[in-house]
Amino acid sequence: MASSKLAARAIRNHAKYRGRNDLNIVPMIDMMVILVFFLLFTAVFSNTNILELNLPAPNSSVPDLPKGLQLEVHVRHTGIDIADRNSGVLRSLPMSATSGYDYKGLSEYLQFVKSKYPSVTEASVLLESDIPYDVLVQTMDNVRLYQMNDAPLFTKVELFPDISVGDAPVTGAAAAGGAK
Amino acid sequence: MALVPFIDMLTMLVVFLLLHSSDAEILPNTKNIQIPESIADLKPHETVTIMVTKDQLLVNGRVVGQVAEVGAMPADKLIIPDLQSALKEQNDRIQRETAKEDLAQREITIMGDKDTPFSVLKRVMATATASDYGKVSLAVIQRERNAGAGA
Numbered sequence: 001m002a003s004s005k006l007a008a009r010a011i012r013n014h015a016k017y018r019g020r021n022d023l024n025i026v027p028m029i030d031m032m033v034i035l036v037f038f039l040l041f042t043a044v045f046s047n048t049n050i051l052e053l054n055l056p057a058p059n060s061s062v063p064d065l066p067k068g069l070q071l072e073v074h075v076r077h078t079g080i081d082i083a084d085r086n087s088g089v090l091r092s093l094p095m096s097a098t099s100g101y102d103y104k105g106l107s108e109y110l111q112f113v114k115s116k117y118p119s120v121t122e123a124s125v126l127l128e129s130d131i132p133y134d135v136l137v138q139t140m141d142n143v144r145l146y147q148m149n150d151a152p153l154f155t156k157v158e159l160f161p162d163i164s165v166g167d168a169p170v171t172g173a174a175a176a177g178g179a180k
Numbered sequence: 181m182a183l184v185p186f187i188d189m190l191t192m193l194v195v196f197l198l199l200h201s202s203d204a205e206i207l208p209n210t211k212n213i214q215i216p217e218s219i220a221d222l223k224p225h226e227t228v229t230i231m232v233t234k235d236q237l238l239v240n241g242r243v244v245g246q247v248a249e250v251g252a253m254p255a256d257k258l259i260i261p262d263l264q265s266a267l268k269e270q271n272d273r274i275q276r277e278t279a280k281e282d283l284a285q286r287e288i289t290i291m292g293d294k295d296t297p298f299s300v301l302k303r304v305m306a307t308a309t310a311s312d313y314g315k316v317s318l319a320v321i322q323r324e325r326n327a328g329a330g331a
Contacts, residue, residue, distance in 0.1 A: 036197065040195035048222055048319055050317040050318060051318040121284075129297065132296065133232075134295065144220075147219055167302065
């Protein structure tokens with residue numbers, strides 16, 4: 001009979017496991033160790049993020065330039081110029097031999113510009129042709145946001161987040177808008 | 181039993197690592213190029229990726245050109261023909277659905293090496309927009325927060 005078979009098994013198991021009142025956790029530990037190693041090797045500790053650009057479509061016509069500030073940041077081998085498309089260079093930040101481009105000065109001046117024109121969100125970063133990509137990203141960082149030094153929060157304040165990228169006008173040429 | 185703290189620690193490690201690997205890797209591995217650091221905090225989307233290494237141009241992992249050749253192109257030529265044909269091919273293969281919706285809303289991510297000259301990058305971006313990719317994003321590595329402050 002089935003029930004008597006079950007009962008017999010229960011009695012047998014009871015006798016077999018008598019005195020072993022702890023769980024067998026060794027297989028679990030094995031599995032955990034394998035999991036830890038697997039996750040450690042697949043984990044990525046550098047976070048990749050993206051910067052969005054505001055590029056015009058190639059077939060779109062040049063929009064009518066609104067009045068007011070048309071902020072441009074020219075990155076040259078000699079330094080960074082902050083300019084308004086209509087009125088010319090506002091400020092030049094020469095490159096220093098020791099610390100490279102003056103990103104701090106750029107950030108400070110742009111904060112000043114933002115305080116004068118709080119509604120402007122667009123800016124163009126215009127570069128000379130063989131400026132490295134890293135300089136473009138650092139410049140964009142400083143034009144987009146200003147990171148306050150209030151540890152541990154490091155609040156980010158928006159400056160000019162809509163950035164387009166283009167060629168820097170040749171020095172001396174009058175009012176050249178190089179946005180491509 | 182003496183094993184209990186060990187198990188506790190293992191469990192904590194497993195949970196920690198699980199949480200950290202939860203955001204799936206979208207962008208390809210970047211061991212052979214150094215991409216710049218930035219304070220940007222936008223997460224990457226699933227897009228077509230152009231990778232600009234020190235000497236090659238890749239679209240979704242396939243080599244389509246040499247950086248030196250692109251750099252040596254005449255100044256008024258902005259479109260890289262090989263890259264454009266590769267991008268058009270991507271359109272047909274992966275992006276047919278989104279392409280139907282809106283051409284200008286399609287996205288592309290550029291991963292460039294730190295030292296890529298702007299003349300090369302400019303041509304890559306011009307080719308991307310000419311191949312109907314309206315939104316161009318640049319891939320960057322997140323910088324440590326305190327190191328980026330005030331920089």
